[in-house]
Amino acid sequence: MDDKYKNEFGVFAERPKVEKKIYDGKYIFLGLIIFFAVVTSPLWQNLGKAIPAPVPKLDTPAIQKLAEKDRKCVQPLAFMRANHMQLLDTWRTEVVRGGNRDFVGPGGVKYTASLQNTCLDCHSNKAQFCDQCHNYVAVTPTCWGCHLDMTQKLAEAK
Amino acid sequence: MTDFFKLHFFVPLAAVLGLVVVAYVGVQANLQLLFGVVVPYMAALIFIEGMVYRLIQWTRSPVPFRIPTTAAQNKSLPWIEKNLGEKLDNPETTKHVVGRMALEVLAFRSLFRNTRTELRQDPDHPEGARLIHWSYKWLWLGAIAFHYAFLVVILRHLRFFTEPVPGFVYLLDSVDGFLQFFVPVVYLSGLVLLVAAGYLLLRRILRPELRYISLAADYFPLFLILSIAITGILMRYFYKVDIVAVKDLALGLATFKPKVVAGIGVIFYIHLFLVCVLFAYFPFSKLMHAPGVFLSPTRNLACNSRWVRHVNPWNYPVKFHSYAEYEDKFREAMIEADIPVEKES
Numbered sequence: 417m418d419d420k421y422k423n424e425f426g427v428f429a430e431r432p433k434v435e436k437k438i439y440d441g442k443y444i445f446l447g448l449i450i451f452f453a454v455v456t457s458p459l460w461q462n463l464g465k466a467i468p469a470p471v472p473k474l475d476t477p478a479i480q481k482l483a484e485k486d487r488k489c490v491q492p493l494a495f496m497r498a499n500h501m502q503l504l505d506t507w508r509t510e511v512v513r514g515g516n517r518d519f520v521g522p523g524g525v526k527y528t529a530s531l532q533n534t535c536l537d538c539h540s541n542k543a544q545f546c547d548q549c550h551n552y553v554a555v556t557p558t559c560w561g562c563h564l565d566m567t568q569k570l571a572e573a574k
Numbered sequence: 575m576t577d578f579f580k581l582h583f584f585v586p587l588a589a590v591l592g593l594v595v596v597a598y599v600g601v602q603a604n605l606q607l608l609f610g611v612v613v614p615y616m617a618a619l620i621f622i623e624g625m626v627y628r629l630i631q632w633t634r635s636p637v638p639f640r641i642p643t644t645a646a647q648n649k650s651l652p653w654i655e656k657n658l659g660e661k662l663d664n665p666e667t668t669k670h671v672v673g674r675m676a677l678e679v680l681a682f683r684s685l686f687r688n689t690r691t692e693l694r695q696d697p698d699h700p701e702g703a704r705l706i707h708w709s710y711k712w713l714w715l716g717a718i719a720f721h722y723a724f725l726v727v728i729l730r731h732l733r734f735f736t737e738p739v740p741g742f743v744y745l746l747d748s749v750d751g752f753l754q755f756f757v758p759v760v761y762l763s764g765l766v767l768l769v770a771a772g773y774l775l776l777r778r779i780l781r782p783e784l785r786y787i788s789l790a791a792d793y794f795p796l797f798l799i800l801s802i803a804i805t806g807i808l809m810r811y812f813y814k815v816d817i818v819a820v821k822d823l824a825l826g827l828a829t830f831k832p833k834v835v836a837g838i839g840v841i842f843y844i845h846l847f848l849v850c851v852l853f854a855y856f857p858f859s860k861l862m863h864a865p866g867v868f869l870s871p872t873r874n875l876a877c878n879s880r881w882v883r884h885v886n887p888w889n890y891p892v893k894f895h896s897y898a899e900y901e902d903k904f905r906e907a908m909i910e911a912d913i914p915v916e917k918e919s
Contacts, residue, residue: 467829494816
């Protein structure tokens with residue numbers, strides 16, 4: 417009795433037998449294929465390749481001249497890796513708006529707050545030190561709109 | 575008795591906060607391999623399998639008839655002309671169905687036609703109320719802002735999965751950050767996403783009739799997406815992580831050479847874990863409206879019932895009694911009563 421439709425007048429029809437099959441399969445599978453092709457398309461070019469992360473080079477002449485124990489940045493490495501843009505922004509505000517070029521690092525060491533004269537003094541290799549990682553993570557910092565990579569300019573002048 | 579709203583609101587909220595705690599505790603316990611490699615791959619697998627499973631389930635349901643829910647003139651006498659809008663609203667050909675679907679998928683046309691029915695004070699009879707229907711666009715605006723902001727956010731994340739990064743990601747990056755304030759530059763899409771998702775959540779909480787029909791399955795994805803947006807924004811602007819290490823991890827996943835990368839802050843793993851949960855949850859939730867919109871029978875079929883016969887596959891055989899059979903049965907009585915017959919004998 418259960419597979420018959422009923423109303424108040426009694427049984428009137430068999431329960432419909434819907435065929436178990438794929439309807440409009442070509443559209444569904446075409447859609448699925450297009451979807452997964454689009455979603456995975458950015459991954460194809462590097463599939464199975466091992467892409468090494470860039471390693472900033474620290475072997476500039478200025479750093480090599482320093483004694484081993486003096487080879488320290490203005491802040492610890494882990495902080496600089498994640499937050500250097502924040503530090504530079506704070507420096508910019510302090511210098512441009514406050515006229516204050518004094519920066520005291522950890523351990524009371526005093527530095528001049530300056531991208532060109534402090535940072536790039538040691539890290540004179542902008543291409544290997546700055547650009548390499550910035551390109552890797554596709555960021556275009558606005559530093560170089562005003563600041564110059566002095567080493568290159570001096571070399572050109574000579 | 576448990577309050578309906580409290581149950582359906584606070585349980586998903588607790589679930590999302592619980593997920594945050596799980597990721598936090600897991601990473602504090604040095605389970606970076608689990609949260610950075612195993613969970614993302616499992617989520618991707620569940621997403622793909624679940625999507626295929628649900629679509630095959632859907633495609634086993636026949637759609638025998640056209641459902642012309644329409645706001646325009648159907649094909650009629652040749653001198654009744656239809657302009658383009660009417661052709662798109664009541665499509666006769668596949669070309670116009672594609673147009674209607676494009677409007678639906680890209681511009682959320684059905685939501686744009688959303689109306690609201692309200693009792694408002696009648697200016698002519700201040701003591702009485704008047705029932706008015708008005709075009710309510712805020713839901714459409716919130717929805718379209720949310721979806722496009724989310725799309726931009728997802729496309730921007732391609733910078734972590736590709737090397738070299740395709741040019742349009744740079745373009746998107748500069749357009750999205752064109753206001754150039756704060757360091758790093760604030761992306762407008764992140765703010766739009768947060769505000770729009772916040773609106774979609776608030777309308778469910780503040781409007782009594784919506785609160786009445788909102789279930790845990792409505793709140794959970796909203797909480798999940800909001801928490802993903804919030805952790806992402808916190809990570810980008812406030813609790814920064816080593817982004818080169820993040821890309822190293824992401825590229826490892828994308829190239830199927832997974833590796834655990836040291837030195838990434840815990841907020842990254844919380845963000846990633848919430849994204850993984852969203853992907854794994856997707857095929858089993860209301861979020862399946864994404865593929866579902868393409869399969870809406872009221873939208874993706876031409877309204878051609880007037881000139882094409884659509885046969886129901888489960889029609890049972892109907893016992894017909896034709897006029898010829900009727901006449902055969904009553905011929906003698908009909909002739910006797912002088913009723914005209916088609917065949918005399």
